[in-house]
Amino acid sequence: MKKELVFSFAFLLFFFISLQNCLSGFEFCQFDLASGYRIFRTDHVWNKNGKKISTYSDFKFREYQIYLDTYFSENDCLGLNSSYIQIEEELNGNSRGFSDSELTWTHFFYNDGPHRVATQVAAIIPSGAQIYNLRYGEFGGQFDILYSCYHKFYDQCLFFDSIIGYRMYKGFPSDQIRGYLSAGTYLFSNFYLEASLNLQYGVFNGKSKFNYPLFLLNPNYRLLQGDIRAVYHIHENVYLSAGIFNHLWGQNVGTGTGYFLEGWLEY
Numbered sequence: 694m695k696k697e698l699v700f701s702f703a704f705l706l707f708f709f710i711s712l713q714n715c716l717s718g719f720e721f722c723q724f725d726l727a728s729g730y731r732i733f734r735t736d737h738v739w740n741k742n743g744k745k746i747s748t749y750s751d752f753k754f755r756e757y758q759i760y761l762d763t764y765f766s767e768n769d770c771l772g773l774n775s776s777y778i779q780i781e782e783e784l785n786g787n788s789r790g791f792s793d794s795e796l797t798w799t800h801f802f803y804n805d806g807p808h809r810v811a812t813q814v815a816a817i818i819p820s821g822a823q824i825y826n827l828r829y830g831e832f833g834g835q836f837d838i839l840y841s842c843y844h845k846f847y848d849q850c851l852f853f854d855s856i857i858g859y860r861m862y863k864g865f866p867s868d869q870i871r872g873y874l875s876a877g878t879y880l881f882s883n884f885y886l887e888a889s890l891n892l893q894y895g896v897f898n899g900k901s902k903f904n905y906p907l908f909l910l911n912p913n914y915r916l917l918q919g920d921i922r923a924v925y926h927i928h929e930n931v932y933l934s935a936g937i938f939n940h941l942w943g944q945n946v947g948t949g950t951g952y953f954l955e956g957w958l959e960y
Contacts, residue, residue, distance in 0.1 A: 727957035729758040731938075735949030738908060743944050750784040752908045752947060754826070756792075758955075768804070772797040775820065778827050782908075791820040793828045799839070807844060813837040817862070826909045833862035835871065851878050854889075866912035867899030883926035891918045895944075908947035916943040922953075930959045 733754040737747050755778065762772035775794035781787050796816045803810035815835040823830035837858030844851050856873040872894070877887030899912035907914075922936030934955040940948050 724764075724960040725760070725762045725957060726960075727758070727760040727955060729756075729760075729934075729953055729955035731756040731758065731951055731953040733938075733947075733949060733951030735908060735947045737948045739943040739946055739948060741913075741945050743942070745948055748784075748908070750782060752783075752826075753781040754909065754951070755779040760957075762797075768801040770797075770799040772799065780826050782826070785825065788824050788827055790824055790827055793830065793833075794818045794820055795835075807842050809839075809841045811839040813839055813856075813858070815860075817860075826907050829862065829866055829910065831862045831865055833860060835860040837871070849878050851876065862899075865900050866910075867895035867897055867914075870894040870896065885924050886921070887924065888921045889919065890941075891920070892916070893918075907945070911945035914943065914945040916946045917941045920953075922955075932957050932959075 731754075733756075734752065736749070736751050737745055740746055756776045757778075758774070758776040760772065760774040762770050764770045773794065773796050776792045777790070778792055779787075779789045794817070796818060797813055798815075799811050799813045801809055801811040813836070815837070817831075817833035817835070819830045819832060820828065821830060835858050837856050839854070839856050841852070841854045843853070854873070854875045856871065858871040860869040860871055862868070870892070872892040873889065875887055875889035877885050879885040893914070893916045895913050895915050897913045901912045917940075918938055919941050920936055920938035922934050924932055924934045927933055934957075935953070937950065937952050939950045940946065
């Protein structure tokens with residue numbers, strides 16, 4: 694509990710420092726503050742060979758997310774994201790707490806009309822000791838290359854985002870190759886649809902600290918997830934999003950479908 698309180702204080706301190714910086718001299722500054730809710734339920738997993746098997750235990754996952762970023766120049770952005778998670782599991786009991794958090798720095802080094810290219814470095818910060826299915830409790834890092842673009846196709850505006858990266862931890866769990874690809878289009882001036890694929894591909898070099906199979910966060914897991922979302926631009930700076938996600942393929946990870954609701958503000 695002490696570590697979770699320290700994490701909460703650190704989050705508030707980051708927000709305060711970012712706000713002070715913006716209000717005290719940066720010519721260019723933009724804030725994005727987002728919050729979300731996700732729910733996921735299953736009673737099956739893919740084993741290490743990718744075969745779907747029953748666990749004979751209901752697993753329910755609720756996540757309350759928060760994300761803050763601040764652009765302190767036209768090409769640089771700092772971000773912090775974390776979440777509070779509640780897990781209900783029939784056989785192994787319930788747990789709750791903060792997830793491991795991520796502090797990111799994104800630098801756009803190419804921004805020419807419809808094309809943008811950036812690099813991103815992330816520090817993974819544990820908010821407490823390891824908890825099954827919830828967090829690893831280990832420091833780590835990730836490096837990504839981001840590419841995004843948009844194109845006009847007749848009267849439609851199509852936009853694409855992609856990320857390729859590598860994540861590593863301090864000896865535990867497995868390193869991961871990360872990939873993300875999304876495409877979307879505006880159906881109306883204030884409403885768009887977006888579909889995405891998210892790959893987390895463990896290289897299976899992690900040393901297990903667990904005694905039983907997990908639905909999420911096995912030390913050596915692989916997962917391909919797809920989602921579809923609808924986004925409504927409510928007001929000048931206010932957005933609301935809702936959608937569905939599905940675990941399409943995996944190894945050492947839970948199968949199933951979940952739902953999410955998100956909202957964010959731009960300043």
